[in-house]
Amino acid sequence: MNPETRRNSPTVLILQIVSLVLFLLLWEWAAKTRAVDPLFIGQPSKIFAYLYQSVFVDQVLLKEAVWTLSETAAAFVLGSVAGIAFGLLFVLYEPIERFLDPPFSALNSLPRIALAPLFLLWFGLGPISKIALGFSLTFFIVLNNTVAGARSVDSDWIILARMLGAGKAKIFFKVTLISAVPTIFSGLRLGLIYALLGVIGGEIIASQYGLGQLLSLLANTFETNGVFAVLFFLAALGVTLSKLMSAIEAYLLRWR
């Protein structure tokens, strides 16, 4: 049996649902009887009540999510475009890569969240500082994957293209670049999650809007149920984004 069918088999799905329900019941019981202080763990029924309220009634969560998502989208698109562009430039003109390698390596090994204070100083409390942080994460991931993908092109493919009479430009666009798409795509998938990470991180540190800002506000006011509700929402958001990327990937890379 391949992993796909195993994951989707009904027995496993039923077991997963049953254990999730059991876990929530246990959690609810622990919070209700105060076996564990609900200040730390919240209470499932109240978490879902908060989720319902903030998604369907006052829609606070959705309004904040719009901020977070648009910042993430901006960081992701800018970071990916720049990452791919620099990656291709590096592959085409190696001297540029050698020239830029020291500062890029240094920036890439820096824990990017440490740049947050600087970005706040430069770009203020608004969305731009969050986009910059997301960008700084996505850019290097996509850059590295683009370079790795384009460098690992099968040399026989290149030889054959040369023998078939393809010039440098045709070889680059029709062979090297396309053969790198799968690797670039796994960079994009990771880059998207990291763009979200950067944006949320930035919002938690200092912001007026966004899910990160909401999260830190709720935590500071000991609204544990709200914190869990936002976390659940974020997890669902992350999974949705990943699935979306997978679907696009499966379509574009159907030849694999």
Added chain:
Amino acid sequence: MQLEERTASIDIENVNHLFPGGVRAVSDATLRIHAGEFLSIVGPSGCGKTTLLNLIAGLIELRDGRISVAGGSPRAGRHEVAYMLARDCLYPWRTALENVMMAGEFRGVPKATRMKRAKELLGHVGLAEFEDHYPKALSHGMRQRVALARTFSLDSPVMLMDEPFGALDAQTKLQLEDVLLDLWNAEKRTVLFITHDLNEAVTMSDRVVVMSPRPGRIIADISIPLPRPRSVRALQKDPHYHEIYSNVWSRLEEGLNQEGRHAP
């Protein structure tokens, strides 16, 4: 296609090749392959067959000796020369049809012409129903058929083939040898075919050239007087073929023995 001696022959004179590091891969090779001739080179592994082919293809720079191919000097990407390897080298992101069309695409052939030609050739190699399959969904033998079709999709008068069936099982190999002979019969080209399978060389070729172990020297040049058109599978049972085969085999041994006496 009309083949002319001047524009479809390969002329190799006193070619030597020394790899950096001092490996002498080809030693004083002189050989003429006539227009429309199917010539095989056989020889033990590592004797310099691929090196010689790549010198002719222009993939390795010629430093010592003279090579003229299809009326010009060796250069990668010349339209007069087609090239095929043991690995199918299909582009996995293209369907069988798109792979066959690729050759013309690189050379600026109009799309309609390429498409027509590619469909025709895929039909010839027995893959008409698999046009829209990606390489991952084709067997080894089928992939090599696509590669054959791609090689023939160009009007190049000269074809260089480096063990194109070397990676196939015996059964598939016989099938593909017949496919190649059919294509070649329909449109005669000059073929330089590299193999280390003597049986394959004898059944397919007009002439078989034997190279010695490294440094590769040409030690025998044998004509194969089997009538055309040939069927590789039918030949396996033909007594005349077996007679010629053992004749070639003894000439080969002779060459190798003499080689042994020459060796220090």
